[in-house]
Amino acid sequence: MDETQELENRFDQLKKDLKENNLQDFRENFLEMHVYEQSQFYEELDEDERYLVYTYLSPKELANMFDVLEEDNENIQDYLSEMRPNYASEMLAQMYTDNAVDLLNTLDKKQMGKYLSLMSQEDAAEIKELLHYEDETAGAIMTTEFVSIVANQTVRSAMYVLKRVAKTAETIYYTYVVDQENRLVGVISLRDLIIRDDDEIIVDILNERVISVHVGDDQEDVAQTFRDYDFLALPVTDYEDHLLGIVTVDDIIDVIDEEATSDYSGLAGVNVEEVHENPAKAAFKRLPWLITLLFLGMATASLINRYEALVSQASILAAFITLITGTAGNAGTQSLAVAVRRLAFNDDKAKNYLKTIFSEVLTGLVTGIVTGATIFVIVWVWKANPILGFIIGMAMMCAITVANLAGSLIPMLMEKLGFDPAVASGPFITTLSDLTSVLIYFNIASLFMGYFIG
Amino acid sequence: MDETQELENRFDQLKKDLKENNLQDFRENFLEMHVYEQSQFYEELDEDERYLVYTYLSPKELANMFDVLEEDNENIQDYLSEMRPNYASEMLAQMYTDNAVDLLNTLDKKQMGKYLSLMSQEDAAEIKELLHYEDETAGAIMTTEFVSIVANQTVRSAMYVLKRVAKTAETIYYTYVVDQENRLVGVISLRDLIIRDDDEIIVDILNERVISVHVGDDQEDVAQTFRDYDFLALPVTDYEDHLLGIVTVDDIIDVIDEEATSDYSGLAGVNVEEVHENPAKAAFKRLPWLITLLFLGMATASLINRYEALVSQASILAAFITLITGTAGNAGTQSLAVAVRRLAFNDDKAKNYLKTIFSEVLTGLVTGIVTGATIFVIVWVWKANPILGFIIGMAMMCAITVANLAGSLIPMLMEKLGFDPAVASGPFITTLSDLTSVLIYFNIASLFMGYFIG
Numbered sequence: 001m002d003e004t005q006e007l008e009n010r011f012d013q014l015k016k017d018l019k020e021n022n023l024q025d026f027r028e029n030f031l032e033m034h035v036y037e038q039s040q041f042y043e044e045l046d047e048d049e050r051y052l053v054y055t056y057l058s059p060k061e062l063a064n065m066f067d068v069l070e071e072d073n074e075n076i077q078d079y080l081s082e083m084r085p086n087y088a089s090e091m092l093a094q095m096y097t098d099n100a101v102d103l104l105n106t107l108d109k110k111q112m113g114k115y116l117s118l119m120s121q122e123d124a125a126e127i128k129e130l131l132h133y134e135d136e137t138a139g140a141i142m143t144t145e146f147v148s149i150v151a152n153q154t155v156r157s158a159m160y161v162l163k164r165v166a167k168t169a170e171t172i173y174y175t176y177v178v179d180q181e182n183r184l185v186g187v188i189s190l191r192d193l194i195i196r197d198d199d200e201i202i203v204d205i206l207n208e209r210v211i212s213v214h215v216g217d218d219q220e221d222v223a224q225t226f227r228d229y230d231f232l233a234l235p236v237t238d239y240e241d242h243l244l245g246i247v248t249v250d251d252i253i254d255v256i257d258e259e260a261t262s263d264y265s266g267l268a269g270v271n272v273e274e275v276h277e278n279p280a281k282a283a284f285k286r287l288p289w290l291i292t293l294l295f296l297g298m299a300t301a302s303l304i305n306r307y308e309a310l311v312s313q314a315s316i317l318a319a320f321i322t323l324i325t326g327t328a329g330n331a332g333t334q335s336l337a338v339a340v341r342r343l344a345f346n347d348d349k350a351k352n353y354l355k356t357i358f359s360e361v362l363t364g365l366v367t368g369i370v371t372g373a374t375i376f377v378i379v380w381v382w383k384a385n386p387i388l389g390f391i392i393g394m395a396m397m398c399a400i401t402v403a404n405l406a407g408s409l410i411p412m413l414m415e416k417l418g419f420d421p422a423v424a425s426g427p428f429i430t431t432l433s434d435l436t437s438v439l440i441y442f443n444i445a446s447l448f449m450g451y452f453i454g
Numbered sequence: 455m456d457e458t459q460e461l462e463n464r465f466d467q468l469k470k471d472l473k474e475n476n477l478q479d480f481r482e483n484f485l486e487m488h489v490y491e492q493s494q495f496y497e498e499l500d501e502d503e504r505y506l507v508y509t510y511l512s513p514k515e516l517a518n519m520f521d522v523l524e525e526d527n528e529n530i531q532d533y534l535s536e537m538r539p540n541y542a543s544e545m546l547a548q549m550y551t552d553n554a555v556d557l558l559n560t561l562d563k564k565q566m567g568k569y570l571s572l573m574s575q576e577d578a579a580e581i582k583e584l585l586h587y588e589d590e591t592a593g594a595i596m597t598t599e600f601v602s603i604v605a606n607q608t609v610r611s612a613m614y615v616l617k618r619v620a621k622t623a624e625t626i627y628y629t630y631v632v633d634q635e636n637r638l639v640g641v642i643s644l645r646d647l648i649i650r651d652d653d654e655i656i657v658d659i660l661n662e663r664v665i666s667v668h669v670g671d672d673q674e675d676v677a678q679t680f681r682d683y684d685f686l687a688l689p690v691t692d693y694e695d696h697l698l699g700i701v702t703v704d705d706i707i708d709v710i711d712e713e714a715t716s717d718y719s720g721l722a723g724v725n726v727e728e729v730h731e732n733p734a735k736a737a738f739k740r741l742p743w744l745i746t747l748l749f750l751g752m753a754t755a756s757l758i759n760r761y762e763a764l765v766s767q768a769s770i771l772a773a774f775i776t777l778i779t780g781t782a783g784n785a786g787t788q789s790l791a792v793a794v795r796r797l798a799f800n801d802d803k804a805k806n807y808l809k810t811i812f813s814e815v816l817t818g819l820v821t822g823i824v825t826g827a828t829i830f831v832i833v834w835v836w837k838a839n840p841i842l843g844f845i846i847g848m849a850m851m852c853a854i855t856v857a858n859l860a861g862s863l864i865p866m867l868m869e870k871l872g873f874d875p876a877v878a879s880g881p882f883i884t885t886l887s888d889l890t891s892v893l894i895y896f897n898i899a900s901l902f903m904g905y906f907i908g
Contacts, residue, residue: 032663036682068684159648166649173627173644173686190627190644194613195620209486227711228490230522230704232627232686249703250684253710257681260714261795267721268791268880269784279816283824286788286817290825290854293784297777298832305773312769319759322888323751325776329783330723330747330881334740337722341715359733366737371744378752400744426722426880427784434776 011041018052026056038065043075047082054083063094066103076106080115089118092127096170098143098251101130130245138222139215141255142236142245145170148178151185151203155196162190171233171248177206184235184243186210212237215244219255220344226252262422263344267337269293269425293431300325300435307442310449316383317445320392321438323375328399328437329430331367335360335407336429343411343421357408364404365397372397387451395444399437406432465495472499472506480510492519497529501536508537517548520557530560534569543572546581550624552597552705555584584699592676593669595709596690596699599624602632605639605657609650616644625687625702631660638689638697640664666691669698673709674798680706716876717798721791723747723879747885754779754889761896764903770837771899774846775892777829782853782891783884785821789814789861790883797865797875811862818858819851826851841905849898853891860886 010029017026030038042053042065054062069076080088080103092100092115104112104127116124126144133139147169149158158175166172175193177186186206196205212235213222225234226249236245265272269289304311304321311318342356376393380386407429411421464483471480484492496519499507508516523530534542534557546554546569558566558581570578580598587593601623603612612629620626629647631640640660650659666689667676679688680703690699719726723743758765758775765772796810830847834840861883865875 034663034665034683036684163648166645172648190648191620194617194626194644209488211488227707229488230490232703249686249707253681253703253707256707256710256714260710260718264714264718264721264791264795267718268787270788270791272791272795279813280820282792282813282817283820286785287821287824289788290781290784290821291828294777294781294825294828297780300780301773301777302836304776305770308769308773311772312766315762315766315769315772316759318765318769318772318775319755319762321772321775322758322779322892323748323755326751326754326779326783326885326888327744327748329780329884330744331740333722333881334724334743337718337724337726338736341718341726359736362733363736363740366734367741367744370737370741371748374745374748382756427787430783430884431780434780438776 007037007040010037011044014041015045015049018049018056023056030057031061035065035068039069042069050079050082054087059087059090060094063091066091067095067099076103077111080107080111085114086118089115093119093123096143096145097126097130098141098170098245100127101140104131133215136219137215138213138217138219138236138247139244141219141222141251142215142247143170143251144245146176146233146235146243146246147172147174148176148182148243149202150179151177151201151206153202154198155193155200155202155205156198158188158202159193159198162193171246174231174233174235174246176210176235176243176246177202178243182243183241184210184212184237187235210235212241213247214239220259222247223252223255223259262420263340266420266422267333267340267426269427289425289427293427296428296431297434300431300438303435303438304442307446310442310446314445314449316388317442320379320395321441324392324395324399324441325434325437327371327396328403328433331364331371331400332403332407332429332433333426335364335404336411336426339408339411340421343415353412357405357412360408361401361405364401367404368397368400371400387448391445391448395437395441398440398444399433402436402440403429403433406436461491461494464491465498468495469499469503472503472510477510484511485515489519489522493523496523504533504536508541513541513544514548517545520545521549521553530557531565534561534565539568540572543569547573547577550597550599551580551584552595552624552699554581555594558585587669590673591669592667592671592673592690592701593698595673595676595705596669596701597624597705598699600630600687600689600697600700601626601628602630602636602697603656604633605631605655605660607656608652609647609654609656609659610652612642612656613647613652616647624700628685628687628689628700630664630689630697630700631656632697636697637695638664638666638691641689664689666695667701668693674713676701677706677709677713716874717794720874720876721787721794721880723881743879743881747881750882750885751888754885754892757889757892758896761900764896764900768899768903770842771896774833774849775895778846778849778853778895779888779891781825781850782857782887785818785825785854786857786861786883786887787880789818789858790865790880793862793865794875797869807866811859811866814862815855815859818855821858822851822854825854841902845899845902849891849895852894852898853887856890856894857883857887860890 010033014026014029017029033041042050045053083091092104095103104115116127130139130144145168147162147165149161162172162175173190175188175190176184177188179185186208187210188202188206192205211225211229213225215236215238222234231249233246233248235243236247237243261273270286339356339360372393375396376389379392380389410429414423415421464487468480468483471483487495496504496507537545546558549557558569570581584593584598599622601616601619603615616626616629627644629642629644630638631642633639640662641664642656642660646659665679665683667679669690669692676688685703687700687702689697690701691697715727724740793810793814826847829850830843833846834843864883868875868877
């Protein structure tokens with residue numbers, strides 16, 4: 001906690017330096033901080049203070065900080081438009097290419113064009129190359145600031161190359177070895193380079209079994225490779241093995257967070273990133289799901305309505321509607337969450353579709369039998385009516401089994417149809433299972449009505 | 455895909471080598487693979503084949519592979535007990551300490567004691583030191599294989615130290631600088647060491663503002679520091695700044711995955727890691743939640759039962775029970791997911807409790823008014839009965855608002871009481887909101903019953 005306090009004191013001092021035009025002190029104290037802390041400070045400033053920052057720092061110095069600003073920050077467009085266009089474009093050029101691309105992607109085409117036209121041709125070309133990769137692929141998250149060397153040189157000369165590029169490369173801890181046509185042939189870690197003798201030849205010591213990803217690979221698959229192999233960076237190639245860029249582990253952490261958030265949001269039927277919204281805005285983002293499901297729920301209501309005669313004959317039946325739909329909904333949600341997870345992590349999906357569904361239905365049957373038997377006994381004792389107990393228990397068992405089937409089947413269908421299975425939300429499954437549960441319940445009740453009333 | 459095929463072919467060749475006793479070929483091909491691939495191969499073997507592996511590989515070679523085996527692998531105890539005890543304990547000693555500790559923690563006390571007693575005193579001491587840290591803290595995930603140096607030496611001599619320890623340290627990309635009492639005074643990255651002149655003195659070039667975590671810090675907080683600062687490793691200190699170990703980014707990725715899985719599991723009320731269970735086992739893991747919620751659902755059933763007279767007077771009321779409970783449950787799930795997320799990521803929790811609840815209730819009110827108005831119109835048109843429409847719409851609005859309140863209040867209560875807010879599951883909220891919704895619905899219906907029937 002006192003670390004936070006210390007940081008706050010630093011920030012206060014920096015603001016004072018800004019206000020009193022202590023250029024030298026400001027620069028010294030600001031540049032001493034970690035870029036993340038710099039970005040925290042910058043986000044606290046008002047517009048006038050930021051104007052001063054732009055005159056106190058070089059585009060390169062500001063770029064280092066912008067490299068770590070959250071890319072979904074809505075203020076970024078304001079920040080850029082506050083700067084002189086030349087300053088802004090120079091800063092963009094000085095950022096790591098992948099970050100500059102993320103940032104430019106938040107702008108409209110016109111703005112983007114303006115900044116690109118103000119850059120040197122070389123910088124603009126590098127950025128443009130990355131701009132056209134599809135979202136959420138390896139190409140979209142890779143950077144082009146990597147180290148590559150050819151194989152027929154000594155460790156000494158490789159180290160010399162490394163020293164030269166160490167300031168601009170995003171990571172120097174892996175050096176990629178390419179042939180004359182820029183095809184990836186191997187990798188050598190800085191650790192290996194340091195251990196080896198200066199006179200050894202790279203070709204003798206490189207690791208030829210280099211793990212790489214393709215530029216069009218889904219970012220989730222890239223993240224999985226990082227998880228499996230514990231790399232700090234991975235090379236990205238085209239389909240002819242030409243080295244195009246690298247993905248670094250810090251970007252992968254962002255990907256993992258993003259995927260986790262979207263799975264979590266999907267399950268709840270709400271975008272949980274809406275943290276700083278005002279209530280009205282938040283409400284209007286949640287309403288589409290609620291209203292859509294309301295109409296699905298209307299189907300359930302009109303179904304119950306069709307059994308009005310049954311309900312008015314035996315109004316006790318109404319008491320158990322919520323219990324049955326609720327419990328089946330809970331079981332369906334469990335089944336859904338397991339199925340979505342299984343789809344996300346299972347490589348041999350295709351083979352296991354039927355097996356998974358079968359095993360999920362069996363799980364539903366077992367949970368259904370136990371839950372059904374429990375409620376059978378409860379209702380029998382409570383209402384002293386074994387037939388009512390049997391109806392409720394039977395309906396419960398069938399409803400749970402069907403809900404489990406739906407919970408596992410629907411994400412698979414989504415995937416087959418090319419959607420993200422994580423979009424199959426819990427609220428959707430519970431609302432759908434309300435419908436099937438009511439259908440099952442009243443059909444079973446009608447069947448045994450004779451015994452029940454008699 | 456052909457990469458997977460290539461790997462399968464390799465595995466087949468390796469198995470053939472094993473069977474035909476081609477020791478040399480096996481070793482060459484096996485050791486050429488990445489440790490992750492080695493572990494994939496190893497997990498495919500049967501017991502007889504594994505016996506051969508233990509005779510073909512040194513404990514150190516096997517240790518490299520065991521470093522990346524999934525720690526929650528249930529077979530690990532079998533693997534260890536297959537090996538000669540001396541071989542197993544030597545292998546454990548050769549693993550990175552943090553991984554050896556994770557693995558030993560899966561054994562019972564007796565087994566653990568056996569392996570520790572067979573190790574050298576030094577190795578055993580190192581492991582024992584880590585064994586006593588509390589689960590899910592920085593201490594539990596740190597390793598002691600780091601590089602530390604004192605400040606009054608040249609870059610050249612520091613590089614010499616690095617070369618010497620490069621083979622055993624878990625990462626050499628950060629070197630930590632300590633004083634005579636082993637207190638952390640700075641850090642220098644390998645990148646900086648390489649850029650600098652060989653004759654510069656460490657004390658002049660080290661970064662004194664070193665970010666560290668305390669040994670008792672929660673692993674989630676450590677992960678957040680990694681996210682913010684994009685480090686590859688972080689030093690862990692005690693409360694007097696003595697350097698105890700480091701946490702590396704690959705372990706943090708595991709932590710992030712673990713937390714995401716547990717949040718997701720919590721929301722669905724099921725452990726989604728149950729991937730390879732058989733249906734009966736899976737069912738018995740899901741049943742406790744279902745049965746608990748069944749009893750909560752019984753409260754709702756008996757509440758509706760108390761309104762039996764009302765329902766038999768106007769059985770149309772039964773048709774809308776599911777619609778109201780379902781929609782309120784959906785809104786409550788949305789609210790819950792947002793609240794849990796907010797608690798996980800918001801540092802200034804304490805201050806915002808009331809504000810968050812207030813804003814969530816307002817959100818509920820807005821969604822409630824819109825949804826309520828929608829259903830009011832639908833029911834009016836459908837049943838040509840504005841009073842019924844009003845009852846349903848009014849109940850819907852109140853039920854949604856209350857569900858939103860519950861969804862945001864309950865995780866906060868959980869946190870206040872010292873529980874993980876992520877345990878407040880969606881099924882729990884929907885079942886609870888069933889109860890409140892029914893209460894609201896039938897009270898409103900009773901109030902307006904006179905007008906309705908009249």
